[in-house]
Amino acid sequence: MSMQNPIIWVHGDCLSPRHPALAAYPGAPALFVWDEELLAALRVSLKRIVFMYECLLELPVTIRRGDVATEVLTFADERGADGIVTSDSPSPRFRRIRERLETALPVRVMPVEPFVRARQRLDLARFSRYWQAIQVEALSDSSDNAL
Amino acid sequence: MPGDMRRDFSDREELIAYLAAEFPAAAAESDAVSATIGGRQAAEARLAAMRPAPYAATRNFLSGAVTRLSAYIRHGVLSLAEVRRAALQAVTRPEEAAKLINELAWRDYWQRVYAEIGEGVWENREAYKTGLSASDYAPELPADIATGTTGLACMDAFSHDLISTGYLHNHARMWLAAYVVHWRRVAWQAGARWFLSHLLDGDPASNNLSWQWVASTFSHRPYIFNRENLERYSDGVYCRECPLRSNCPFDASYETLQARLFPDAPPPAAPRRRR
Ligand SMILES: Cc1cc2nc3c(=O)[nH]c(=O)nc-3n(C[C@H](O)[C@H](O)[C@H](O)COP(=O)(O)OP(=O)(O)OC[C@H]3O[C@@H](n4cnc5c(N)ncnc54)[C@H](O)[C@@H]3O)c2cc1C
Numbered sequence: 322m323s324m325q326n327p328i329i330w331v332h333g334d335c336l337s338p339r340h341p342a343l344a345a346y347p348g349a350p351a352l353f354v355w356d357e358e359l360l361a362a363l364r365v366s367l368k369r370i371v372f373m374y375e376c377l378l379e380l381p382v383t384i385r386r387g388d389v390a391t392e393v394l395t396f397a398d399e400r401g402a403d404g405i406v407t408s409d410s411p412s413p414r415f416r417r418i419r420e421r422l423e424t425a426l427p428v429r430v431m432p433v434e435p436f437v438r439a440r441q442r443l444d445l446a447r448f449s450r451y452w453q454a455i456q457v458e459a460l461s462d463s464s465d466n467a468l
Numbered sequence: 469m470p471g472d473m474r475r476d477f478s479d480r481e482e483l484i485a486y487l488a489a490e491f492p493a494a495a496a497e498s499d500a501v502s503a504t505i506g507g508r509q510a511a512e513a514r515l516a517a518m519r520p521a522p523y524a525a526t527r528n529f530l531s532g533a534v535t536r537l538s539a540y541i542r543h544g545v546l547s548l549a550e551v552r553r554a555a556l557q558a559v560t561r562p563e564e565a566a567k568l569i570n571e572l573a574w575r576d577y578w579q580r581v582y583a584e585i586g587e588g589v590w591e592n593r594e595a596y597k598t599g600l601s602a603s604d605y606a607p608e609l610p611a612d613i614a615t616g617t618t619g620l621a622c623m624d625a626f627s628h629d630l631i632s633t634g635y636l637h638n639h640a641r642m643w644l645a646a647y648v649v650h651w652r653r654v655a656w657q658a659g660a661r662w663f664l665s666h667l668l669d670g671d672p673a674s675n676n677l678s679w680q681w682v683a684s685t686f687s688h689r690p691y692i693f694n695r696e697n698l699e700r701y702s703d704g705v706y707c708r709e710c711p712l713r714s715n716c717p718f719d720a721s722y723e724t725l726q727a728r729l730f731p732d733a734p735p736p737a738a739p740r741r742r743r
Pocket of ligand 1: 534537542
């Protein structure tokens, strides 16, 4: 899946100038979309929007609002893009939007650097067990993987 | 392009006025704006100010050396990995950063759980261990909590801070959540929705699962506190001024509160004081 002319979809879980997609495709057109349905459902107050907007103003992105998948595909169309690149998120809403995008264009989801590289499958039933398993790794400098 | 939102603002006031006009429903929810400024530059300044050793000693105090990085981490302006590295670099021995890294791990943990259960963060993971069933809890947040007019100086201050700043110290979140769920018998989901509307770091995983941890639907027992604990870790600032200081619903031993709040709880559900 090699993309010659992708657009980047920036979402609210990765508003960093060190965004993996912005780093991998410098100069590619990038878009952020205010998810109007989500803002209404969560009754998001103004201060959260201001904070995120200030983050966005440091990124080379076009900012729009509406239905996210529709807006991303419109933007891709305007730019004649052959694919969409974004960063990963555990959010189920992210997954649903990605699935809608994939019906129209190839989507590359780039990982964000993990907190620790867990060697085994983690038991998530309780925090204590998870911490037991990752603690040594978490306190060691050796997993250094600076960007 | 038409449809593009603006990017050119001469100052913060102009940005705020623009966004209030663009998002009237959000401004109606609350038009307060936080002093915490978004963006990588502001995040890096806070990262540079992080002090892992004093953090470990004082983090439970409202006046303690907490990082206030949560909104930047929540929105990926900083990755947990780079905060972890910065913490290790700020100390001479890794153990000095252990407490801070352990707290960062809570976020990683909740995110991993979120990846597995998705919208399940809104459902009780387990039954309440309070001797009550889910239907005993009111579905909506009472108005006096939302407006900060309960008469309890501590809870009213937390409510005002949440709405005006979009931030609460972890201990204040725990106290407020315990008050909502255990003293007022309100379903944690109502409190969680309220927090998500206002917290700059509002995150369905960290927020909802922490509420569930307080409620006991994702922990072995309910979290409660008493006045002694709150007074100590808030340096007494609320109790001194509180109109209810001689009639405080938190002023009792843990055993008494446990019996009062959870009269039908099964015996092993002795409440946890703090993590
Ligand atoms: C009822 C309740 C609701 C909460 N809702 C949220 C939320 O929506 N978003 C959120 O990020 N945190 C939430 N927390 C966790 C915690 O209170 C905040 O992360 C912390 O207070 C943020 O302040 P800080 O950055 O100064 O934290 P510090 O103590 O300086 O910790 C450093 C970082 O570690 C992480 N962290 C610390 N403690 C926790 C924790 N218990 N759980 C998860 N991550 C943690 C955060 O990313 C934080 O920025 C909630 C806790 C409770 C009890």
